[in-house]
Amino acid sequence: MDTFMGAARALLTRVPPAEGVCESGALKVLVLSFYTSSPHLSSIGCLIEDIVSLGQTQCLEFCISPPGTDPLGISIEIGQEFMAFSRAYPVAFSWLTTLTLEYHAFGHSDITDLISTCSRLRHLSLRFCRLLDLHSTLKIDVPCSELQELEFIDLLCTWIELVSVPKLRQVECKCWLFNNPPVRFGYVPELRGLVLASKAKAWQEPFALSECLSTSVGARNLSTLTLCFGYQMNWIQLEPPKQLIAIFRNLTSVRLFGIFSECDLTWTLFILEAAPALHDLALSRPSCAKPHKNSAEKTNVVWEPSKDLKHLNLEVLQIFGCEDEDKVTNYMRLVMERAVGLLKIQLYGESPCTYCDATSLERSQAEKASRHRIKEQLTHGSSSSVEIIIC
Numbered sequence: 001m002d003t004f005m006g007a008a009r010a011l012l013t014r015v016p017p018a019e020g021v022c023e024s025g026a027l028k029v030l031v032l033s034f035y036t037s038s039p040h041l042s043s044i045g046c047l048i049e050d051i052v053s054l055g056q057t058q059c060l061e062f063c064i065s066p067p068g069t070d071p072l073g074i075s076i077e078i079g080q081e082f083m084a085f086s087r088a089y090p091v092a093f094s095w096l097t098t099l100t101l102e103y104h105a106f107g108h109s110d111i112t113d114l115i116s117t118c119s120r121l122r123h124l125s126l127r128f129c130r131l132l133d134l135h136s137t138l139k140i141d142v143p144c145s146e147l148q149e150l151e152f153i154d155l156l157c158t159w160i161e162l163v164s165v166p167k168l169r170q171v172e173c174k175c176w177l178f179n180n181p182p183v184r185f186g187y188v189p190e191l192r193g194l195v196l197a198s199k200a201k202a203w204q205e206p207f208a209l210s211e212c213l214s215t216s217v218g219a220r221n222l223s224t225l226t227l228c229f230g231y232q233m234n235w236i237q238l239e240p241p242k243q244l245i246a247i248f249r250n251l252t253s254v255r256l257f258g259i260f261s262e263c264d265l266t267w268t269l270f271i272l273e274a275a276p277a278l279h280d281l282a283l284s285r286p287s288c289a290k291p292h293k294n295s296a297e298k299t300n301v302v303w304e305p306s307k308d309l310k311h312l313n314l315e316v317l318q319i320f321g322c323e324d325e326d327k328v329t330n331y332m333r334l335v336m337e338r339a340v341g342l343l344k345i346q347l348y349g350e351s352p353c354t355y356c357d358a359t360s361l362e363r364s365q366a367e368k369a370s371r372h373r374i375k376e377q378l379t380h381g382s383s384s385s386v387e388i389i390i391c
Contacts, residue, residue, distance in 0.1 A: 064101050
């Protein structure tokens with residue numbers, strides 16, 4: 001910390017410009033990782049305010065975590081300390097563009113207040129954080145903010161409600177512990193990308209995507225969707241595609257990762273029915289996966305696509321994990337039949353298994369042989385123009 005302070009003070013007065021430094025000697029880009037620790041916060045705050053007062057800073061990033069080896073035990077204390085820090089140095093925080101917080105606890109309005117203070121903030125990541133009242137909702141209502149990206153990892157609260165975040169473009173919500181759905185969207189007209197990734201717990205019921213994504217003007221520009229199930233139960237409750245068309249009308253790219261191996265794949269076609277503009281679809285499935293503690297019971301997902309389903313825009317299908325040859329082959333045939341504009345199918349191997357004794361080489365060789373047999377079955381005697389690529 002002392003070394004940083006000395007170097008930063010030197011940069012404030014230096015004349016020769018360097019990369020990331022303006023002609024005036026001011027820092028254009030400054031990325032800091034530090035602990036929420038009282039002895040240093042005031043020094044950091046004062047120095048940052050001196051730097052940004054020159055008016056040349058373009059990117060200011062903080063990554064803040066707790067000191068010590070028991071972050072959970074002091075999350076309330078450091079959360080309060082951090083909020084006091086942000087209020088004591090409003091000029092420094094008004095220049096902040098990216099903020100990552102780990103193991104902090106917040107009051108119900110702290111996050112909204114923080115975003116409002118950070119008038120230039122574009123990226124916010126909350127990792128392993130919590131609300132002081134675990135049974136309350138995190139509401140973010142910042143109609144005047146510049147916020148573009150939000151990331152939540154293991155955030156402890158009942159759910160997240162994005163009331164109004166007009167410039168928000170990307171949301172990632174991972175590993176939630178409370179009931180579904182984990183996040184609800186209000187006014188987010190610029191939302192383009194959504195990632196939901198978690199392993200279903202025994203107490204969590206599947207939820208319909210329409211519960212999560214508003215059918216109002218709020219989320220109608222979504223273009224990319226990634227759902228990761230962690231090879232456990234599928235936590236999506238299928239619903240009539242007509243209920244999603246207003247939301248998915250601009251959706252062009254979908255990733256469905258971590259589908260457990262016993263699950264039928266036909267259900268994924270409900271995305272085709274709900275997203276007429278879809279261009280590429282990817283899915284991954286393992287050959288085996290060990291159940292986790294408190295995991296929900298795996299149940300097969302059954303879906304019967306409409307008899308008249310003909311998708312015009314899907315061009316690329318990617319499949320990761322092809323050891324169940326019959327299931328993958330039948331699925332590919334179904335997609336080729338329904339996606340009349342399909343140009344190519346890419347078959348990938350799966351990642352090395354951490355739950356069984358098969359070596360990476362053994363699994364890789366068996367998996368590659370499966371992909372070749374699948375290709376042979378689908379191309380032998382076929383007049384289809386779809387290109388099948390072994391990757």
